[in-house]
Amino acid sequence: MDPRIIVVTSGKGGVGKTTTTANLAVALAKAGYKTAAVDGDIGLRNLDVVLGLENRIVFNLVDVVEGACKLQKAMVRDKRVENLFLLPAAQTRTKDAVSPDQMLKLCDELRENFDITLIDSPAGIEQGFRNAAIGADEAIVVTTPEVSAVRDADRIIGMLESMSKSPIRLVLNRLRPAMVKSGDMIDVKDVLDILAIDLIGVIPDDTAVVISTNKGEPLTLGDESIAARAFSNVARRILGEEVPLLDLEASDQKGFFGFLRKALGL
Amino acid sequence: MNFLARLFQMIKKEKSKDTAKKRLQLVLIHDRTDISPEMMENLRKDLIGVISNYLDIEEDKIELDFSKEERSVALVANIPVKNVKRRAERRAEPA
Ligand SMILES: Nc1ncnc2c1ncn2[C@@H]1O[C@H](COP(=O)(O)OP(=O)(O)OP(=O)(O)O)[C@@H](O)[C@H]1O
């Protein structure tokens, strides 16, 4: 496989870019690919805590592009999963600390050292997003089933298209099957109708995500929640496998609480 | 779903997700044809310039807007004509 660089982006903030990046990076590394998770959110670093690697950071992305240290030295190796490495963002710098040229050069170096690189983009359509996206070949756009998030996703997709990223694929995050069923949440099909791009996965809204973030243990490390399976499936699709979508509604009604919900018609 | 439930849904008011979808589709028409007001004004001026060579038009009654047909967007102009000129007043060939 040729080395691949994928930017994970969204337009709107808080829709699940960092969560998605962390879970996919773990799943891809577990599948045997040497994986780099790059925090492109300079000044608001987060990927380190979501991955649970915050205590091991010495150098960061800005140090590397400024030549203060070598890439290999700045990459934090994950001890839980073989093949997984984090390049943290600088926390005390702003996004102006990095230029598009420096990002391109960094991406070339990442390509030489890793099978797959995931870049967690900051929200917005400004320079921070452009820096995160400029060196990537492909893009994953994360959105939630809400008017504002889908609208921003459309904007970002237009920009990624004009930057010639391909493929550009969608993760629909935080879907609530019960609300979809009652007609109070736009469904996968609605979102795809509107955005007209390929879907690479649907992640349910799941308390397991919050718990895993609390602990700094991405779900794909071995959790059995539906969200964990949904993220693993996205990783498999990235690797070219054909995996059918999970039946979120059915899994929503499993277990005691599912039974209760069903019985109460919630 | 049984018959009664289906009937109930039919008379029930529109689901909020359908409202969301419609609103999104409308707002995206504008987003996707995101032309600045300044560019729109220039387009209007240029159009008036070209058309006035052939027709007498009511410049202040011109309506210019985007309209969406299924999956494509069209520029729709409504330009009231006062009079057709007998001879085109074109001065120079376009470069
Ligand atoms: N599928 C999910 N189910 C439940 N909670 C979720 C889910 N996905 C994300 N969250 C929660 O939403 C919040 C925002 O997620 P995250 O930080 O990944 O978003 P982001 O797009 O990276 O945000 P930012 O734009 O600020 O970088 C977090 O608290 C996260 O735990």
Ligand SMILES: [Mg+2]
């Ligand atoms: Mg983030």
